[in-house]
Amino acid sequence: MGFITAQRIHNGHKWLPEGATLELADDGAVIAIHDTPNKDTIEYDGILAPGFVNAHCHLELSHMKGLVPEHTGLIPFLKTIPKHRNDYTDEQKKSARHNAYDELVQNGVVAVGDIANTTDTLDVRALGKLNYYTFVETIGFTEANAQRAFGFAVSTYETFAAQQGEWLKQAIIPHAPYSVSSPLFRLIDAHAGDVVISIHNQESEEENKFYTKKEGGVRDLLQSLGVDDSFFTPTGLSSLQSYLEWLSPSHPFIFVHNTYTRRQDVQFAHSRLKDVYWCLCPKANLYIENTLPDIDMFMSENANICIGTDSLASNHELSILSELTSIKERYPNISWKTLLTWGTRNGALALQMPDIGTIEPGKKPGIVKITGIDTASPEAKRLA
Ligand SMILES: [Zn+2]
Incomplete structure (x- = not known):
């Protein structure tokens, strides 16, 4: 599914440095984690985390x-x-x-x-x-x-x-x-x-x-x-x-x-x-x-x-x-x-x-986008 990033990415264990970009296969498998986005990267609002x-x-x-x-x-x-x-x-x-x-x-x-x-x-x-x-x-x-x-x-x-x-x-x-x-x-x-x-x-x-x-x-x-x-x-x-x-x-x-x-x-x-x-x-x-x-x-x-x-x-x-x-x-x-x-x-x-459980190359954790984390009703949506 390509390259994705967001304001913050939690890898299941800790926050990744700003700019971190996930490269995902079509089946959701994590291919690599890059330090910076490239021109094909889709940027989401909110947080990315494992399923x-x-x-x-x-x-x-x-x-x-x-x-x-x-x-x-x-x-x-x-x-x-x-x-x-x-x-x-x-x-x-x-x-x-x-x-x-x-x-x-x-x-x-x-x-x-x-x-x-x-x-x-x-x-x-x-x-x-x-x-x-x-x-x-x-x-x-x-x-x-x-x-x-x-x-x-x-x-x-x-x-x-x-x-x-x-x-x-x-x-x-x-x-x-x-x-x-x-x-x-x-x-x-x-x-x-x-x-x-x-x-x-x-x-x-x-x-x-x-x-x-x-x-x-x-x-x-x-x-x-x-x-x-x-x-x-x-x-x-x-x-x-x-x-x-x-x-x-x-x-x-x-x-x-x-x-x-x-x-x-x-x-x-x-x-x-x-x-x-x-x-x-x-x-x-x-x-x-x-x-x-x-x-x-x-x-x-x-x-x-x-x-x-x-x-x-x-x-x-x-x-x-x-x-x-x-x-x-x-x-x-x-x-x-x-x-x-x-x-x-x-x-x-x-x-x-x-x-599953962590975003690491070779795993297929499912990627979830989380928004509104500081409000009373945050939302999670499965991306991959
Ligand atoms: Zn019970």
């Missing part, structure tokens, strides 16, 4: 947009979703899922880490406009049923794995610390040693309370779902410091939400694991719990941060730029250099997708 990476989404829940009111807290939210997820026709689900996929593409997203409880998203995976890591989620807190819950996940996983496309990846993962028993954690762990483990982590303080003392809202949730938790012994530790005992450090990890993660938890994970990403979904946290993780603490621990939108059941839109803007509003000291790194390069590293 965004949405490290945590649930496209299969797209039809539940607006179902749960804001600020209910996580436990009421979790009670509502399973009750209503099948109150819709297949046609309604399909059109909502396709619209959500198109929304991601339009908002400059080039890759997604997508949670799946069903095989509903086979159709959007096949479209090939997004690099796709499907995380087949297992749920099963009743110890006796671990093998059955795992068997169901394996058959879902195998359906995804049979789909052809070099942009497709898949893994079996645990839903959350309070919804997966220790035997089920061990089965997931043993399924494939090198795949990414993505887990909803410390999204509510109730989760920590359950692990330390076996008290609080998680007990109510399990009771309402008819789950027998009599086998569970509280550990006296936070959830993260408990369940990591059941998972091998050979996996890359993506901890999602981390709204109630404390410094000791971050240090514990960093000391034990080799490849750790902390995925923030700020707009979903504000939607459900009306709070945000302690981002300053994560930064002071040099945590690798990446960004997700979560589902349309807990967000008004699927836009990584909008997630970054909502962080910037509340943490004005975090630079756009850092925020754009979280939304691009770090997400690609978290999803183990080395060919």
